Amino acid sequence: MSTEVHISKALPENYAAIADIYNEHIQLGKSSMEESLKTPADIAGWVDNFNARERLFVLKNATKVIGWAIIKRYSERHGYRFACETAVYLTQSEVGKGYGTRLKKHLLSVCKSLEYHHLIAKIFADNEESIRYNEKLGYTIVGRQNEIGFKNGKWQDIVIMQYLIK
DSSP states (O other), rough: OOSEEEEEEOGGGGGHHHHHHHHHHHHHHHSSSOOOOOOOOHHHHHTTEEEEEOOOEEESSSSEEEEEEEEEEEESGGTTTTEEEEEEOOGGGHHHHHHHHHHHHHHHHHHHHTTEEEEEEEEETTTTHHHHHHHHHHHHEEEEEEEEEEEEEEEEEEEEEEOOOO
16 A cells, blocks of 8 residues: 555544545446435435444545445344445545555454344446455355446446355
């Protein structure tokens, strides 16, 4: 990595940066089915609705937030209580520097401490870079949902990946 960074729990003062980074991805259209740009209030709404085992983290360098990561419940149904979805987003200028790996490894550690067993990642099928990144971290492809979303003027397939904590 090119600079010193640290990961911490997201605080309200980070919500604008989280929204900005997510909005980059929404506009790029290859890593989120979301179409409406987010505000800091939207991010606060996520956190306000978290259950006790959901988390939002930020990755900061010396001057600013350069990425964020989330652990969110897979389903409200009690039988799925050991399953969660994970996602990592970096500002585009910081992609490819190892920061995403650092964030995802942090999520894996936190998920284990929260007693999750089954982690899910949902990725655009044509986002081969993200699929490879998750595979390097131990996620495996378990399925593909064809034409599940409509974005960028066309139907999008999603690859479902899982990581089992032993």
